[in-house]
Amino acid sequence: MKKGHVIPKALIPENRSFVIRKQVEPYFDPTFHLHPEFQISYVMEGEGNRFVGDSIKPFKANDLVLIGPNLPHVWRSHNAYFEKDSQLSTTVVVIYFHDYFLGETIHEREELESIRHLFQRSQCGIEITGDTQKKVGQLMLELLEMTGTDSIIQLLKILNTIALSDGCHLITDTHSKSYNTEAETDRMNKVYEFIMKNFHRKIHLEEVASIASMTCTSFSRYFKSRVNQSFSDFLKEIRIEYACKLLKEDKMNINRIGYECGFQSLTNFNKQFKMVTGKQPHQYRHEYQKMAVESYHHYY
Numbered sequence: 060m061k062k063g064h065v066i067p068k069a070l071i072p073e074n075r076s077f078v079i080r081k082q083v084e085p086y087f088d089p090t091f092h093l094h095p096e097f098q099i100s101y102v103m104e105g106e107g108n109r110f111v112g113d114s115i116k117p118f119k120a121n122d123l124v125l126i127g128p129n130l131p132h133v134w135r136s137h138n139a140y141f142e143k144d145s146q147l148s149t150t151v152v153v154i155y156f157h158d159y160f161l162g163e164t165i166h167e168r169e170e171l172e173s174i175r176h177l178f179q180r181s182q183c184g185i186e187i188t189g190d191t192q193k194k195v196g197q198l199m200l201e202l203l204e205m206t207g208t209d210s211i212i213q214l215l216k217i218l219n220t221i222a223l224s225d226g227c228h229l230i231t232d233t234h235s236k237s238y239n240t241e242a243e244t245d246r247m248n249k250v251y252e253f254i255m256k257n258f259h260r261k262i263h264l265e266e267v268a269s270i271a272s273m274t275c276t277s278f279s280r281y282f283k284s285r286v287n288q289s290f291s292d293f294l295k296e297i298r299i300e301y302a303c304k305l306l307k308e309d310k311m312n313i314n315r316i317g318y319e320c321g322f323q324s325l326t327n328f329n330k331q332f333k334m335v336t337g338k339q340p341h342q343y344r345h346e347y348q349k350m351a352v353e354s355y356h357h358y359y
Contacts, residue, residue: 070096070155077156077214079202086140087149089255091133091248096155097181098126099217100134101199105149107136108300110251111184112231113287117300123192124230125221127181128158131244135255137304152199156214174215177222184230191226232287246271247285258297259321264290298322299335306344313340 071078087105102122109118111132118134126132140147158178161171177185187195195217202213221227249270254262267290268278282290298320305316317328317340332340 070094071157076160076211077154079152079154079199079210081150081152081203083148083150085145085148086136087134087151089133089135089141089252091131091244091251093129093131093244094155095128096157097128097178098132099154099195099199100124100126101152101196102134103150103152103196105134105136105140105147105151106304107134107140108255108297109134113285114184114230115293115296115300116186116230117304121192121196123187123195125177125181125185125187127178127184130182130184130231131247132184133251135251137301138256138259152203154199154202154214154217160211160214173222174218177218180227180229183232185221186228186230187221187224187226188228189226191220191224195220250282254294254297258294258301259319261321261323262294294321295331296335299332302328302332302340303336303343306340307347309344309348313344316340 087107091110100123102118102120104120106119107117109116109122109124109132111124111126112130122134134151136147136149139145140149198213198217198220202210202217205213250267253267253270264275264278268275271278271281273281279290282293286293288296302316302320305311305319306313311319313328314325317325320328322328322331329339332338332343336343338346
């Protein structure tokens with residue numbers, strides 16, 4: 060996907076019902092954007108934070124999401140992916156389609172009721188997990204090799220599998236109503252980009268407010284209305300998500316991880332980490348390692 064606010068209409072040629080592609084890039088496109096097509100994204104390789112509407116969640120391989128039209132989103136790779144000498148890589152399989160790829164039938168036919176309902180729910184974004192995720196991921200890989208009528212049948216099979224599954228969770232509580240202009244998307248983009256590049260140091264509210272060309276008070280109100288949480292809580296979550304990743308990797312001591320994630324003291328790091336995760340950093344690391352060892356023994 061090229062940098063920009065809206066994917067061009069020509070994304071799906073006039074003579075095609077849908078488009079599927081496999082993209083291998085050094086990192087995911089870091090632009091927060093939206094488009095009129097439905098999108099199913101299956102991440103095969105890569106890690107970072109996934110932003111959909113007002114939701115932020117970490118993602119890694121096997122992340123599978125269905126996004127409805129004009130719902131703003133970005134899969135933002137961790138900063139390490141953007142470094143000049145990075146050997147890291149990302150792979151994603153994406154399907155784009157319109158709800159009218161079957162003609163107008165979808166809105167009128169009883170047989171397609173479950174898919175119609177799925178499309179309504181996708182306005183909030185849907186995360187697909189468990190067995191359904193494995194099954195749909197496999198169907199998408201098969202679809203890459205298909206053409207003609209078989210490919211349409213396969214897409215219907217994918218949508219039907221998701222529609223009938225209980226392994227689906229809405230990503231946001233409400234359809235994001237607030238970004239749907241180019242100027243809005245552009246402003247939030249600049250803010251997100253700044254935060255993701257600088258969360259490892261102390262960020263002053265004035266800095267971010269000036270990027271959005273607002274006073275601190277206006278920016279705080281604006282940010283909360285868009286993202287559903289205060290700027291400081293949002294920043295704290297981004298830092299804690301990154302701390303969790305570093306704790307799992309087990310390459311740094313806890314003190315250093317705190318500083319790497321933008322916390323000014325170990326005491327503050329411990330306190331904020333416990334507030335978000337319910338655990339102390341050392342406890343989190345210990346439990347993760349224990350779980351990793353147990354699952355290793357389970358497989359071997």
